[in-house]
Amino acid sequence: MRLGVLDVGSNTVHLLVVDAHPGARPLPAHSHKADLRLAQLLDEAGAIGPEGVDQLIAVVLDALQAAEDKGVEEILPFATSAVREASNADDVLARVKAETGVELQVLTGAEEARLTFLAVRRWFGWSAGKLLVLDIGGGSLEIAYGIDEEPDAAVSLPLGAGRLTAGWLPGDPPDPEDIRALRRHVRAQIARTVGEFSRFGAPDHVVATSKTFKQLARIGGAARSTDGLYVQRDLKRESLEAWVPRLTAMSTAERAELPGVSEGRANQLLAGALVAEGAMDLFGVERLEICPWALREGVILRKLDHMPT
Numbered sequence: 610m611r612l613g614v615l616d617v618g619s620n621t622v623h624l625l626v627v628d629a630h631p632g633a634r635p636l637p638a639h640s641h642k643a644d645l646r647l648a649q650l651l652d653e654a655g656a657i658g659p660e661g662v663d664q665l666i667a668v669v670l671d672a673l674q675a676a677e678d679k680g681v682e683e684i685l686p687f688a689t690s691a692v693r694e695a696s697n698a699d700d701v702l703a704r705v706k707a708e709t710g711v712e713l714q715v716l717t718g719a720e721e722a723r724l725t726f727l728a729v730r731r732w733f734g735w736s737a738g739k740l741l742v743l744d745i746g747g748g749s750l751e752i753a754y755g756i757d758e759e760p761d762a763a764v765s766l767p768l769g770a771g772r773l774t775a776g777w778l779p780g781d782p783p784d785p786e787d788i789r790a791l792r793r794h795v796r797a798q799i800a801r802t803v804g805e806f807s808r809f810g811a812p813d814h815v816v817a818t819s820k821t822f823k824q825l826a827r828i829g830g831a832a833r834s835t836d837g838l839y840v841q842r843d844l845k846r847e848s849l850e851a852w853v854p855r856l857t858a859m860s861t862a863e864r865a866e867l868p869g870v871s872e873g874r875a876n877q878l879l880a881g882a883l884v885a886e887g888a889m890d891l892f893g894v895e896r897l898e899i900c901p902w903a904l905r906e907g908v909i910l911r912k913l914d915h916m917p918t
Contacts, residue, residue, distance in 0.1 A: 613681035619648035619747025647691035690748030718765020722751035724907030738813030747771035770881035818903035821881035827869030
C-alpha cells in the first residue's frame with residue numbers, strides 16, 4: 610500500500626510518501642515539505658499565535674492535496690516538540706483537526722527517541738550490536754541506546770538547533786560571549802544524562818540521524834546526497850572540532866555557501882554543531898556514522914509491524 614507520513618516538526622512540515630507492505634523495506638515515492646519553523650513562532654507565553662496556526666493549517670492542507678495526488682491510501686500524522694511544548698497545544702490540535710480533518714498524534718520526546726532507534730536498528734541490522742543513536746532536531750536532541758529494537762535507555766533534551774539559535778544566538782555572526790554561554794548550557798544538559806547510558810557499557814556502533822548531522826558530515830568531507838543512500842557517511846570528532854571555530858566566525862549567508870548546507874538551515878548550523886560536538890565529547894565518541902533513516906521511517910516501520918501480513 611502507499612502510505613504517507615506527515616511530520617509536523619519544529620523546522621518543517623514534511624510529507625513522506627512510501628510504498629510499503631509488511632516484511633519489506635519502505636520505498637520512498639515522493640517528498641513534500643514546507644519550512645514553517647514553528648519553534649520560532651512561539652510568543653513570550655510559549656504559545657503558537659493565530660498567524661502561526663493559520664500557516665500550519667495551510668501547510669497541512671497542501672500536504673493533504675499532495676498525498677491525494679500521489680494516491681496515498683493512509684496518512685500517519687504526528688507532531689514533535691514545537692507543538693508538544695506549546696502552551697496552547699490543545700487549541701492548536703483542535704483547530705488543525707476541525708479545519709483539515711487531520712488528528713495529529715503528539716509524540717513524547719522518549720517516543721521520538723525510541724522510534725528513531727527502531728529505524729536505525731532496522732537499517733543497520735543485528736550485526737551492528739549495541740547502538741548509541743543521536744538525533745538533533747529543531748526543538749530537541751534525542752539519545753537512545755540498546756541492543757534490541759526497543760532501546761534500553763531513551764531521553765529527549767531541549768537542545769534542538771532551532772530552539773537554541775532563537776534563544777541563545779541572536780547575532781549574525783553571533784557574539785562570542787553568547788556562544789560560550791550556549792556551549793556551557795549544552796554540555797551541562799548533556800552531562801546530566803551520560804551516567805544513565807554509561808552503565809550499559811560502551812556501544813559497538815554510534816549512529817546519528819537528522820539534517821544537522823548530515824550537513825556537518827558533508828562539510829567535513831562526506832559524500833553528497835546525490836551519491837545515493839547506501840554510501841557510508843561518517844562524522845569524525847576531530848573534523849567537527851576543527852569546523853566549530855570556523856562556523857562561529859561566519860554569518861548565516863556565509864554558512865549557506867558551504868557544501869550541503871541549505872539556506873533555510875544555515876542559521877541553525879552553529880548551534881547544531883555545538884550540540885553535536887558536546888555529545889560526541891561527553892559520550893567519548895571519536896566517529897559516528899550517518900543513518901539515512903530516522904523518525905519518519907520509524908513511524909512507518911511501527912505501523913507495518915502492526916499490519917496483518
